Amino acid sequence: MFNLQPEIRYIAPKRSARRSKLRMDKKVFERFDSDQVTDSMLQEASQLFSENYGVWGEQAAEKVGKFAKFGSRVRLSKERLRNDYLRDGLLCSYVRVTVDDNLAGNAFACRWTVNGKKICWVTQLVVHQDYRERGLAVGLLNELRQDDDDVYGLMSSHPAACLAAAKAFGSHINYIPLEFIKENAGSIMKASPIRYIREAKLRGSLFDPEDSSGLVSSVDTGFFVDHEEPLSALTRLRQSTDWPLGELLDGVEFILVLEVRRRRSSARSFRKA
Numbered sequence: 001m002f003n004l005q006p007e008i009r010y011i012a013p014k015r016s017a018r019r020s021k022l023r024m025d026k027k028v029f030e031r032f033d034s035d036q037v038t039d040s041m042l043q044e045a046s047q048l049f050s051e052n053y054g055v056w057g058e059q060a061a062e063k064v065g066k067f068a069k070f071g072s073r074v075r076l077s078k079e080r081l082r083n084d085y086l087r088d089g090l091l092c093s094y095v096r097v098t099v100d101d102n103l104a105g106n107a108f109a110c111r112w113t114v115n116g117k118k119i120c121w122v123t124q125l126v127v128h129q130d131y132r133e134r135g136l137a138v139g140l141l142n143e144l145r146q147d148d149d150d151v152y153g154l155m156s157s158h159p160a161a162c163l164a165a166a167k168a169f170g171s172h173i174n175y176i177p178l179e180f181i182k183e184n185a186g187s188i189m190k191a192s193p194i195r196y197i198r199e200a201k202l203r204g205s206l207f208d209p210e211d212s213s214g215l216v217s218s219v220d221t222g223f224f225v226d227h228e229e230p231l232s233a234l235t236r237l238r239q240s241t242d243w244p245l246g247e248l249l250d251g252v253e254f255i256l257v258l259e260v261r262r263r264r265s266s267a268r269s270f271r272k273a
């Protein structure tokens with residue numbers, strides 16, 4: 001039959017022309033222990049971070065130091081990566097993904113134990129701007145996973161990093177057990193051998209019912225990175241998800257702590273251990 005009133009629908013163009021043109025023929029995920037990471041790998045990681053992570057926010061120069069000029073790129077040297085992210089004596093991992101032999105993203109994580117449970121904390125996650133929104137962050141976090149990990153943690157101002165962590169570590173952002181974060185984040189952070197995690201202050205109504213700032217599950221880390229990009233991601237996400245972690249304010253980041261779901265394992269057993 002002929003349709004005498006054909007339906008005409010507008011098909012929106014893809015978000016970015018560059019994204020649609022990019023081919024990803026060869027995608028390789030690799031994982032390394034601290035002592036396997038060479039200086040040249042760290043040099044590449046330093047460049048990836050310094051060119052793609054983000055820029056300093058308006059208050060950074062005042063709060064962090066003069067070097068953190070508003071709008072200038074947040075940088076990390078390879079020496080700092082080695083000393084802070086792959087510290088001797090910590091069980092640290094480095095994972096990276098190359099696309100057609102170019103470094104497209106990487107992540108660092110360190111592990112420590114609390115009440116007999118192994119905590120794996122993602123200390124850095126960055127994906128090259130040309131390769132975003134193609135599942136690489138989820139892939140990197142998946143690559144970090146070890147069978148004996150009990151809990152995963154992450155602090156990030158980027159809602160996409162939280163989404164990726166929820167997905168890679170076995171859940172969905174809409175189903176994360178906030179109760180587990182409320183009851184365990186403080187003790188896990190306090191036991192961390194990493195100073196910025198240990199010293200971060202929990203913020204939001206999850207931890208303080210009288211907090212009316214709009215924060216829910218956040219940490220004050222004093223990291224005044226510019227929030228323009230994370231805030232626009234948050235606005236986009238709120239159109240399709242019931243975002244559970246609250247608002248994003250300057251100097252604070254979201255915190256996500258997820259227990260590995262195993263048979264006969266529960267939040268209760270974590271607390272009792």
Ligand SMILES: CC(C)(COP(=O)(O)OP(=O)(O)OC[C@H]1O[C@@H](n2cnc3c(N)ncnc32)[C@H](O)[C@@H]1OP(=O)(O)O)[C@@H](O)C(=O)NCCC(=O)NCCS
Nearest residue numbers: 126127132133134135136137138156158160161163164233
């Ligand atoms: C955060 C970051 C690592 C995400 O990397 P990515 O490879 O683009 O993430 P993925 O493609 O794996 O996407 C994960 C989820 O986030 C969503 N997402 C990614 N970027 C998004 C954006 N800008 N806005 C809305 N949603 C976004 C994806 O659609 C996906 O959701 P889905 O699984 O429901 O489809 C990347 O944007 C980045 O490097 N940002 C700058 C550095 C940073 O803030 N790092 C986090 C600090 S720990």
